[in-house]
Amino acid sequence: MTRDVKVLYIDLTTGKMSRKLRPDLAEYLGGAGIATKLLQEEILPQEDALDPRQPIILATGPLAMIYPSVTKTVAMFKSPLTGELGESHAGMRLATAMRLAGVDAIVITGKSESPCYLSISDQFVGIKNAEPLWGFSVEEVGRSLRELEPGSGHRSCIRIGPAGEKQVSFACVNVDTFRHFGRLGLGAVFGSKMLKAIVITGAHDELVGDRPKYNAIYQELYEKCVRTGAMEKYHELGTPVNIKPLSAMGGLPTLNLQTGTFDQADAISGEAFAEEKLIRKIACPGCPVGCIHVALSRRFFGEGYEVESATVSYDYELIFALGSFIGISDKDAILRLIEDVELYGMDAISSGIILGWVTEAYEKGLISEEVLGTKVAFGAVEGYRTVLRNLVRQPNQFYRDLARGLAYAVKIYGGADFAAVLGGNEMPGYHTGYGSVVGFTVAARHSHLDNAGYSYDQSNVGPVDIEKLTDYLIEEEQIRCALNSLVVCLFARKVYDLETTARALDAAGIPMTVEDLEALGRKIFILKLQIRQSMGFDLRQMTIPKRFFETPTLNGKLDRATADRIMERYLEKVEQLVVNPAN
Amino acid sequence: MAKVLKAKNMAQCIGCYSCMLACARLVHKSLSVRKSAIQIRTRGGLQSRLAAVTCTACRQPSCAAACRFEALTPRKGGGVTFHKDLCIGCGLCVQACTARAITMDEDTNWPIVCKHCGICARYCPHQLLSLEEAETE
Numbered sequence: 241m242t243r244d245v246k247v248l249y250i251d252l253t254t255g256k257m258s259r260k261l262r263p264d265l266a267e268y269l270g271g272a273g274i275a276t277k278l279l280q281e282e283i284l285p286q287e288d289a290l291d292p293r294q295p296i297i298l299a300t301g302p303l304a305m306i307y308p309s310v311t312k313t314v315a316m317f318k319s320p321l322t323g324e325l326g327e328s329h330a331g332m333r334l335a336t337a338m339r340l341a342g343v344d345a346i347v348i349t350g351k352s353e354s355p356c357y358l359s360i361s362d363q364f365v366g367i368k369n370a371e372p373l374w375g376f377s378v379e380e381v382g383r384s385l386r387e388l389e390p391g392s393g394h395r396s397c398i399r400i401g402p403a404g405e406k407q408v409s410f411a412c413v414n415v416d417t418f419r420h421f422g423r424l425g426l427g428a429v430f431g432s433k434m435l436k437a438i439v440i441t442g443a444h445d446e447l448v449g450d451r452p453k454y455n456a457i458y459q460e461l462y463e464k465c466v467r468t469g470a471m472e473k474y475h476e477l478g479t480p481v482n483i484k485p486l487s488a489m490g491g492l493p494t495l496n497l498q499t500g501t502f503d504q505a506d507a508i509s510g511e512a513f514a515e516e517k518l519i520r521k522i523a524c525p526g527c528p529v530g531c532i533h534v535a536l537s538r539r540f541f542g543e544g545y546e547v548e549s550a551t552v553s554y555d556y557e558l559i560f561a562l563g564s565f566i567g568i569s570d571k572d573a574i575l576r577l578i579e580d581v582e583l584y585g586m587d588a589i590s591s592g593i594i595l596g597w598v599t600e601a602y603e604k605g606l607i608s609e610e611v612l613g614t615k616v617a618f619g620a621v622e623g624y625r626t627v628l629r630n631l632v633r634q635p636n637q638f639y640r641d642l643a644r645g646l647a648y649a650v651k652i653y654g655g656a657d658f659a660a661v662l663g664g665n666e667m668p669g670y671h672t673g674y675g676s677v678v679g680f681t682v683a684a685r686h687s688h689l690d691n692a693g694y695s696y697d698q699s700n701v702g703p704v705d706i707e708k709l710t711d712y713l714i715e716e717e718q719i720r721c722a723l724n725s726l727v728v729c730l731f732a733r734k735v736y737d738l739e740t741t742a743r744a745l746d747a748a749g750i751p752m753t754v755e756d757l758e759a760l761g762r763k764i765f766i767l768k769l770q771i772r773q774s775m776g777f778d779l780r781q782m783t784i785p786k787r788f789f790e791t792p793t794l795n796g797k798l799d800r801a802t803a804d805r806i807m808e809r810y811l812e813k814v815e816q817l818v819v820n821p822a823n
Numbered sequence: 824m825a826k827v828l829k830a831k832n833m834a835q836c837i838g839c840y841s842c843m844l845a846c847a848r849l850v851h852k853s854l855s856v857r858k859s860a861i862q863i864r865t866r867g868g869l870q871s872r873l874a875a876v877t878c879t880a881c882r883q884p885s886c887a888a889a890c891r892f893e894a895l896t897p898r899k900g901g902g903v904t905f906h907k908d909l910c911i912g913c914g915l916c917v918q919a920c921t922a923r924a925i926t927m928d929e930d931t932n933w934p935i936v937c938k939h940c941g942i943c944a945r946y947c948p949h950q951l952l953s954l955e956e957a958e959t960e
Contacts, residue, residue: 306854308841332869337839377946386868394856395862417869445855445930455849462841498943522869523839530837551870587881616883 251678253350270301273728285774290432292351309732311524332416337396343443362442391441399437401585412589449749479556480510496596504569560669561592567618592668672697673795702787722761825900830875851922856908860937878937900957
């Protein structure tokens with residue numbers, strides 16, 4: 241069966257647009273699959289990530305909106321942070337809005353002469369003036385666009401803040417207030433194109449394949465999402481449920497990864513946030529789970545009970561990065577830092593990891609108070625707020641360098657041994673064993689979500705089995721490449737096993753077998769690897785900082801020789817796979 | 824007794840849109856959340872609470888009064904019954920509804936009107952929607 245994949249091309253330099261039907265892309269399904277293919281077609285692998293000709297690809301999948309918890313949009317680009325594959329996924333309304341606008345993928349190239357935003361619907365695509373919005377915080381630009389653009393209710397508004405405008409290498413793109421294309425610097429790519437925001441809406445409708453079959457499978461998936469335990473933890477406490485157990489096991493990166501246990505973990509646990517700060521939970525459209533936890537932070541700013549408040553969404557990764565990692569146990573202080581990075585539009589994980597490194601570099605005398613513009617110390621929020629502000633303002637060369645990410649900064653200022661960076665990306669919140677450390681290093685986007693090595697470590701405690709681990713890392717990443725082509729939220733990973741996914745696709749008029757899905761995952765995995773290699777990625781050049789071997793994981797202390805052996809074995813297996821994908 | 828749809832405790836709504844998707848999918852045979860007689864909306868951006876915009880089951884429905892073709896007739900218990908063969912798609916009912924609970928289906932040119940069937944309620948993970956006995960007059 242042929243299926244037209246609808247791709248909207250927009251060139252911000254010339255203002256030219258086209259909407260192409262690409263049945264040839266149908267074999268890549270959607271999401272990560274078609275985004276990888278489109279990236280391969282459009283990317284200039286050797287040119288700078290912020291070169292105006294570089295593309296931004298956004299892609300949803302064929303199951304978006306039509307099944308529960310299929311809510312994600314995949315962004316692909318060249319990462320200004322790592323210089324290699326940029327891939328980031330976001331939820332909220334974007335996938336639904338793209339579907340209602342009748343586009344499967346959007347390719348944006350070129351650079352506008354002056355600040356602009358895109359207005360996209362099923363009937364209109366326009367490049368509009370964003371001059372007055374340039375400089376606005378993420379919140380303010382959202383408010384302005386709500387008033388400027390039609391489609392209230394189901395539209396999606398994705399936008400950058402000042403960090404993206406200043407091309408901070410880890411600037412994020414905010415999606416509908418509460419979600420983000422967080423990692424690897426898509427915000428900087430938007431900024432390099434003078435693109436402040438995209439608003440998408442529409443009323444497009446289409447038919448699905450076999451209606452009775454489709455309704456039955458929808459029902460089955462809905463029941464699994466809501467009434468079985470498969471996704472319960474994500475609604476109850478949400479991802480911060482992990483804070484306490486990970487700290488207890490010794491896998492919660494703390495104090496710039498000097499330890500894996502935070503003695504104040506109880507104070508910043510999912511339970512503590514829920515009991516004292518949680519005010520509401522919300523969901524991405526089409527997901528009955530509702531994992532987004534929103535906290536209220538109250539702040540008195542003057543005598544006579546002068547008060548202000550902020551509502552921010554929190555997750556495990558944010559509490560780790562802006563909490564345990566920098567020794568902060570006061571929930572209001574964590575929420576304040578989350579709000580800061582939200583308004584600037586910076587990735588919370590990278591921001592926190594950088595603050596951790598800055599603290600230790602300051603303690604060791606590598607950076608002076610004069611250069612920093614403040615004192616910093618673990619647990620002291622005001623100094624951190626100054627550093628975050630300066631990462632955006634960039635008052636001196638140090639901050640201009642630091643805004644390019646930690647991997648870049650340590651080349652100039654030293655301190656590489658205690659920089660919690662793997663593959664050029666600031667580490668996610670898991671120090672669990674070889675699965676996490678090697679897993680992050682080898683993964684396509686150096687993310688814990690690529691191959692779930694951190695999860696392997698937790699269910700395989702004990703001496704590492706190199707064969708088993710490398711097989712797991714490679715197989716899991718391939719399965720996820722397939723699921724990320726639909727685009728299923730990975731929190732629903734247990735609901736969407738490949739057999740169920742194949743039936744869901746079939747009922748939606750896309751007949752595929754489990755084997756087809758596996759083959760697709762493999763194909764995307766290999767294609768990504770080839771793109772990364774064309775950008776200069778070489779696993780043999782990757783070095784793991786000393787800190788990862790000094791601080792025990794929940795599987796004990798790791799040693800470099802073993803990590804090297806795992807990487808070597810991983811490489812051999814991947815090379816075999818590239819030569820002979822059938823195996 | 825006739826039943827009518829009620830939305831209560833909307834402060835507990837998580838905005839998952841499962842109700843809208845159910846109405847679209849099972850009543851209007853569509854994938855689009857636009858084609859749902861119940862609309863979940865923010866009150867001004869996602870920082871605000873959510874609201875359910877749906878037929879309030881008027882006893883003397885202004886939409887029915889506005890329809891010159893008797894395509895909408897008052898329903899027992901409140902609200903209206905839609906007779907699509909009588910509808911010319913003029914949209915006067917949309918204008919007439921003060922609750923803003925009627926939208927036009929641009930593909931069929933018929934209004935999307937709640938029939939108080941309760942299918943949406945089955946998909947609310949927080950059970951905020953329910954079919955209740957209409958109060959007796």
